[in-house]
Amino acid sequence: MSIEIDILNGDASWPIAKPLLSAVWGQDAAEKPAWSHIKWANADLRVLIETPEDGLVCHVGIYFRTVTWNGQKVHIGGIGGVCTREDQRGRGYATTALEAAVHTIRANEAVRFALLFCEPHNAAFYAARSWLPFNGEVYCEQPEGRIRFTYMAPYVFHIVRAPTLGTIDLCGLPW
Numbered sequence: 001m002s003i004e005i006d007i008l009n010g011d012a013s014w015p016i017a018k019p020l021l022s023a024v025w026g027q028d029a030a031e032k033p034a035w036s037h038i039k040w041a042n043a044d045l046r047v048l049i050e051t052p053e054d055g056l057v058c059h060v061g062i063y064f065r066t067v068t069w070n071g072q073k074v075h076i077g078g079i080g081g082v083c084t085r086e087d088q089r090g091r092g093y094a095t096t097a098l099e100a101a102v103h104t105i106r107a108n109e110a111v112r113f114a115l116l117f118c119e120p121h122n123a124a125f126y127a128a129r130s131w132l133p134f135n136g137e138v139y140c141e142q143p144e145g146r147i148r149f150t151y152m153a154p155y156v157f158h159i160v161r162a163p164t165l166g167t168i169d170l171c172g173l174p175w
């Protein structure tokens with residue numbers, strides 16, 4: 001079966017991605033997660049996997065940001081909104097999309113490492129794909145001001161380094 005992998009501008013591709021993201025993280029969940037009030041950044045780029053039969057089956061958002069790590073400015077790549085249509089899971093789509101996203105992040109020569117946030121039940125998925133837990137503190141901005149981000153666990157991916165300790169300030173909204 002053929003699949004098409006596109007990496008598109010985040011804003012321009014939002015209308016394509018929205019139905020899948022809403023289906024996976026829509027408001028109809030019985031119990032709202034602790035992070036449901038969090039205001040998230042918009043993706044700069046999106047990896048979209050489509051098949052001729054099923055259309056969009058998988059999405060990964062890519063973010064570029066100059067953050068601070070222990071007070072020093074560092075340019076990083078972010079990953080967020082990783083999701084596969086429920087009836088299409090277990091076929092390697094998220095793995096492929098994640099690889100395409102890391103490849104894209106790596107192509108940006110200023111990037112030192114990649115960073116994502118995930119819930120505990122997904123940690124093993126990323127650990128099996130060489131993501132390392134970041135054991136330091138993460139801060140970010142919200143409409144009410146700067147907060148410590150503790151809603152999900154941070155994981156880092158080695159590009160030219162992979163810091164696992166210290167303090168990261170996202171200097172903007174989280175992803």
Ligand SMILES: CC(C)(COP(=O)(O)OP(=O)(O)OC[C@H]1O[C@@H](n2cnc3c(N)ncnc32)[C@H](O)[C@@H]1OP(=O)(O)O)[C@@H](O)C(=O)NCCC(=O)NCCS
Pocket residue numbers: 024058081082083084085088089090091092093094095096117118119121122123124125
């Ligand atoms: C997590 C998710 C993106 C995986 O998508 P997928 O396309 O099925 O993933 P792949 O097919 O590439 O990989 C499947 C493999 O990962 C494993 N896997 C899937 N979810 C896992 C989890 N939560 N923890 C550990 N392993 C997991 C599967 O068992 C399978 O293993 P195998 O290859 O040894 O059989 C998908 O389940 C999803 O969309 N979940 C809901 C949204 C979500 O939680 N996204 C993560 C946000 S951080």
